[in-house]
Amino acid sequence: MKFIILFGGASFEHEISIVSAITLKEKLRGFDLNFIFCDQDHKFYLIDSLHMKATVFSKGEYKKMPQLTLNHSSFSQKGLFSSSKFTGTVINLIHGGDGEDGTISALLDFFSIRYIGPSVGASIFSYDKRYTKYLCKAKKIKVLDYEVLSSKEHTNITIPYPIIVKPASLGSSIGVSIVKDESELDYALDTAFEYDKNVLIEPFISGVKEYNLAGYMANGKIHFSIVEEPQKDEFLDFEKKYMDFARSEQVLKADISEELIQKLRTNFDKVYRNLFEGALIRCDFFVINGEVYLNEINPIPGSMANYLFKDFQAAILELSNSLPLVKRAKVSYEYIHSIASAKGK
């Protein structure tokens, strides 16, 4: 089975994506892999596996690699007299903008390229935290209270301090602050609005229990990872999460009851089913007084949450064999003649 690891993107999480791709190179050793890098100008480059290291990107050396264009069913490299095609199932590993906001999914759909990753619709509901709230409300999944600010001027927040201030549409804790009282609010809002024109306010619950659960649908059922209790230091800042994205060692299973595991799975299932098919996602939950709350959905978790799966390679193979079919509408010209003649054209 051939895979294309697509990474980079014009995203605040661009670097994280590079780290994820380097990690997957190891974790998917033995697979037939091509690495395709999307730079901040939305150009695609073929990176041979020996060049899959940080400095190739940070020093701009990737620009010397072969440039590719996206065509129907493949990426292609144009030579003087011929062109080479790169085909295979894409693993969309672009975190944040481009990868998780639906752009790359739509591009791959349009050019009929199969991919592991969230569909356009699934992206919208996970990338923007406001829409995750809408989804949860509709699917009766508990979430924390929230308020949305769409500009700094409307700052009459009714949620009592301490609060957490987040840009509506970023992962990896970028632009996120805990605000203990009003004196810290302006700075936190400035920071968050730098990344998004919409900002979410939620209550900050100190010491809340957090659990992460990943999974994917294959052969008609959802396959779950182990449940992880993430280490935390109030909350992970960007740099700590960053290190986290390079993780490749299997983590320890959270020491929780079978009943709680079941509750987390039930909530994961409600989020996933009928929306995230084709993707391996991680749901981050809070548990408060025994009740499960969805915190956020990572539709492309760092390094594909490989460390949560006992046999990550088997998971990727199984998922890639169960990707949903994208049905393209068939066009007909049945009515056009009647309308044309009715209009005398």
Place this chain on the structure above:
Amino acid sequence: MKFIILFGGASFEHEISIVSAITLKEKLRGFDLNFIFCDQDHKFYLIDSLHMKATVFSKGEYKKMPQLTLNHSSFSQKGLFSSSKFTGTVINLIHGGDGEDGTISALLDFFSIRYIGPSVGASIFSYDKRYTKYLCKAKKIKVLDYEVLSSKEHTNITIPYPIIVKPASLGSSIGVSIVKDESELDYALDTAFEYDKNVLIEPFISGVKEYNLAGYMANGKIHFSIVEEPQKDEFLDFEKKYMDFARSEQVLKADISEELIQKLRTNFDKVYRNLFEGALIRCDFFVINGEVYLNEINPIPGSMANYLFKDFQAAILELSNSLPLVKRAKVSYEYIHSIASAKGK
């Protein structure tokens, strides 16, 4: 000002899009227009304005026209020694799949081409009627009760007959049936499931008052069209709606109170603001006992609802001068060295 009318698409509403484009050719006479056709194989063709007639498409003659590729900031035609570029603000006129499901929007965003039309997020909330319900619930806009079926087997419908059965994600009444009692249900479901794997059930309210209102945001405020009371014949079937899409004559204003107009506008504003910026949309409302209910959002209405605006050309110019800026994230390589050195790479 230069515009590109983008039409066609792999969509069940492909033909309607052609009709819309032909209509706009007349309505935007005097503008600098290029017509670009997307065929069912997702290939782009430049259609000169003399060839903008139904038979060019139904007979496949468009295949003799110059083929274009989508590049950064333009569509381009490759010649033997040089290439011509076609630039300008795109008017996304692809109804249904591709145009209204976020695909084309994402493509244009990725290649940095400005367009009039719904963003990817706005598309998701209008194309799939389930998500329109989610949006309305979150924004406190009244909608009819509904149930979702995702396969024919789960047919325990609790909404009393008569009901209306709709594919979740199509416009123009395609696949829609009114079901008066259970004996008609199977056939209606078969029809709807032909077009979508999710089907919506709603109560059918005979003789309900319907009003359509279009509008767009420019210069920081929403500009509304007149309110139209659509003619209806129980409900418009595809063929009747089809004729409707070719409309170019201004319709008569609905004879309703100033108070009701205001209520419709307030609801339109709630739907539009902070989501549909950049698009000219039409909202179709029901009025039941003086209360306004949203029926559906048309993010690319047939012929751009030109017939609802007194000065359609002015509207298009004003909107095209107020398109939201798509901010592309700037990439940095600040952290990647620390992670690389921490991992000893």
